Amino acid sequence: MPTLNNFLALSAVLFAIGTAGxxxxxxxxxxxxxxxxMLNAANLAFVAVGRYVGSVEGxxxxxxxxxxxxxxxxxxxxxxxxxxxxxxxxNPDAFTSLKW
Amino acid sequence: MLFYVLAGVAIAxxxxxxxxxxxxxxxxxxxxxxxxxxxxxxxxxxxFAAVTQIIVYGGAIMVLFLFVVMLLNATQEEMPARxxxxxxxxxxxxRVGAILxxxxxxxxxxxxxxxxxxxxAGGEAVAATVQSVRQIGIAIFTTHAFAxxxxxxxxxxxMVGAVALAKRNL
Numbered sequence: 001m002p003t004l005n006n007f008l009a010l011s012a013v014l015f016a017i018g019t020a021g022x023x024x025x026x027x028x029x030x031x032x033x034x035x036x037x038m039l040n041a042a043n044l045a046f047v048a049v050g051r052y053v054g055s056v057e058g059x060x061x062x063x064x065x066x067x068x069x070x071x072x073x074x075x076x077x078x079x080x081x082x083x084x085x086x087x088x089x090x091n092p093d094a095f096t097s098l099k100w
Numbered sequence: 101m102l103f104y105v106l107a108g109v110a111i112a113x114x115x116x117x118x119x120x121x122x123x124x125x126x127x128x129x130x131x132x133x134x135x136x137x138x139x140x141x142x143x144x145x146x147x148f149a150a151v152t153q154i155i156v157y158g159g160a161i162m163v164l165f166l167f168v169v170m171l172l173n174a175t176q177e178e179m180p181a182r183x184x185x186x187x188x189x190x191x192x193x194x195r196v197g198a199i200l201x202x203x204x205x206x207x208x209x210x211x212x213x214x215x216x217x218x219x220x221a222g223g224e225a226v227a228a229t230v231q232s233v234r235q236i237g238i239a240i241f242t243t244h245a246f247a248x249x250x251x252x253x254x255x256x257x258x259m260v261g262a263v264a265l266a267k268r269n270l
Contacts, residue, residue: 002103004218007140010107012208014114016201021118023197029123029169033130036161037114040137043149051144052218054226056235059149060244063236066156067251071258073161077168078265084172085268 007048014041028080028090032073039069103143110136127165131158144220145227148236 014037021034043062050058080090087094113133120126134157141150229235240248 001220002101002143004220005212005215006103006107007144009209009212010110010140012205012212013111016205016208017111017114017118019204020198020201023200025118027123029165029172030118030120030126033117033123033126033165036130036157037117037133040134040157043153044137044140047141047144047146047149048220051146051230052220054221054229056230056232056239059146059230059236060239062149063152063240064244064247064251066152067255070156070161071254073164074258074262075265077164078262080168081172081266090172 004048004052008045011041011045011048014038014044026091026093028083028092031092032076032080035076036069036073039065039072103140106136106139106143109133110140123169124166127162127169130165131162134158134162145230147231148233 018034018036018038018041021037022031025031025034043065046058046061046065048058050056050061083095084090110133113129113136116129117126117133120129134153138150138153138158141147141153
């Protein structure tokens, strides 16, 4: 049986991959996918710690995170569609109207 | 060691998601990553989390992403074309982001190596408690009933918001 540390380390690695993706990629859809990776890393940590302390609370929180992720994906993709209609591009550098 | 196989699948697929130029491939690889994570949930005696992972993430959210990728016909990421983008943002945020991710990873690894190795308690009794979907249902609908109701309102708001945002004449 792997230890809790194994799962937390994997969670950290996945979260770092997601962070890198958000900052390094120039595509709105890939950025949203990277956010999903980060949410999943958090979920893994919740479930692992929940298993470690022997309660179902970790899975309950993971369940709520999944619903929030679904809502986030729906709204985020709607925004992406609206932005694509405006500028015909998915490059976030093109959307600078709010930049002073 | 099943853990290392599944962890390797999840990490490799996630790295490829971030490394791909084609968003379509990214979405499909992310599904592979989620399946690896679902296997890890099974390893953690959490079959409910594994099944919802595959149904909700692999089945619903990723289909939503695929729909949008196909709808926008965005199969290639544009390279930073300096001619079309009016403002010069340059490579500075990219470097900052890469450094931030690396520092974050180093920090977490450092923290994890300092704590004692915590073996996950075996035993049928603990596993049975954690596995029980009945216990999860009781926790969601009694202890966390308020959070559950708030979640339903959140989803309603997100649904209305998504329709309003994607409507043609905003």
